[in-house]
Amino acid sequence: MRKMLAVGRKEFRQIARDRRSLMVLLFVPAFFLLLYGYALNFDVQNIQLAVHDSDRSQASRDLVNAFVESGYFRLAADVSSSREYEALIERGEVRAVLVIPSGLQRDLLTGHRVPVQVVINGDNSNTATTVMGYALSVLQTASAQYQAQVSTRSAPLVTVESRVWYNPQLRSALFLIPGLIAYIGMISSVVSTSLSVVREKERGTMEQVRMAPLGTGSYILGKTLPYFVISLATSVFIVLASMALFGLPMNGSWALLILALSLYLAGALGLGLMISTIAESQQVAFQLAVLASFLPTMMLSGFVFPIASMPAPIQAITLVVPARYFIVALRSIVLKGAELSAFWTELAALAVYAALMLTLASRRLARQWA
């Protein structure tokens, strides 16, 4: 215990005096939060809309107004031929075109079906899908209103009233920020610790430490300690910053959040130390660390791409990506305010992962020291 604390204290002093470690532990997380927090955003706003209105009636004006008032569209051009709006789309000046046929008002009043066309620029399929969703919802609402006006007897029998829980405005930021917190925590912990053991190998201090009567367990835990404290503090700071900057809510308990963070970071640090025992130089360690933390946490954790829509073999791989469990737990805590019973299996998985990684790192080192 005394020896472990001595290793921890020594490591902490080294970190405090090593510019590179400080960069990875403090600056990189803040930088990533701002960069990804502002840039990684699936919401589409201010869609430039052109209108080709051949009806020029009260009804057609109401329909255009419905689009503009939805808040997603901005009227950019009023055109009178298809050639005109084709040119606008081609030049990228508008993203969507609303084409209203002549006779809209007349047909609506007589209760006929009216086809209204929406042309969407599909060069970015993500954006196009979102735009289409917005357009459809505007049209459906408008259509329901007309039906109510025309039908003398009653309102339509079935109307859809959707309620989105936990994220009523469907802001993609709320969905992404927990993933981003996982991503940042993983990268800074894995990269910073991955350098720590290999640095001692390179500088020869490892040999001196090996000569001391010190168990590898004490050495590994002692090394983890300062990184753990620092990354936990950074992560809490990132959570607070996300609340201040991106309006991340906090509906659950801080104690549970800290618990989830602790388990997750312990696993990440274990992974970093493991890499450090394998690698023979700081460069190799850095590359391995980046490979092992960036990619899986970005691609296979449900951060960006939903795990449920991955092919089965890929889904199986995600089972060993700790961020997968952490993101579920984090979303449950901050967005849903869920109780421990809702995500204890995720926490258990994180605990198992952390124990496994730290044990493996310690074992590997013991074999090298023997």
Next chain:
Amino acid sequence: MAPAILVRDLTRRFGAFTAVDAISFAVEQGEIFGFLGANGAGKSTAIRMMCGLLKPTSGTAVVDGVDVSRDPEDVKRRIGYMSQKFSLYEALTVEQNIRFFGALYGLDDARIALRMKFVIEMAGLSGREKTRARDLAGGWRQRLALGCAILHEPRIVFLDEPTGGVDPVSRRQFWRLIEEMSRSGVTTLVTTHYLDEAEHCHRIAIINAGKLAAMGTSRQLKEIFARRPILEIHSTRPVDVMRALEQVPDIEKTTVFGTAVHAVLRTPDVDLAGLARDLNARGLDVSGIDRVMPSLEDVFLDVVEHA
């Protein structure tokens, strides 16, 4: 008194390469025992096996009465070890380094404080307690490293090329420390490829290609030249002198030794004046030709050549 270190047929192979080949020797308590050999001769591999850092392929090493392969952890507690790279933590100060290594060896705070005083005095580091290791000059770093290696007052100290890259004055100071330790009963096993340093050792083992090629005191080792005197010849044309001497049947071999030429004779009696005349007759401008005492360098080269 049981020997401090007892090594029997110690062998280490790395694949097909035999780094240490069945070496055996015993080191007495309080002795300064030198491992002399070229780079890659197997000195470090041997010392690492004796310290429990590396498992022997075969053979045994008993250090302070403990079989290293049986209980390497116990051996680690009993010995001090300092390697060629003076593995201190550069970002830590002198005091912090001492405290860290003291804690690793399980010393309590009071003992660390006591030993800190001793090490700082021994290494001449008073006034530099708060200096970071990276800002210390070579000699100080090396003495601090030695201090850190003996914080727990081991009876046996292993030093693996401790003086590499250190200036001659610091090297002499360092050896004075080792001699002091020896007087207080500490056994030292030191590897070096500096021949002048080997003269400080009570006994020397010459390691060549993993084998123990010769062992004994400096004087004993030099006896291989007892019946083969060494001549030192000074000339302005040493290379031509060597070429001429190779033709002389009584001369076994010649080597360049500084600016002079050393020639090993096959017989104890040789006509020096006659030889000088012969060489000068060939216009080789010999200014002096004397019998000299063999140096360890002569011994080392001779042993390596005959191995």
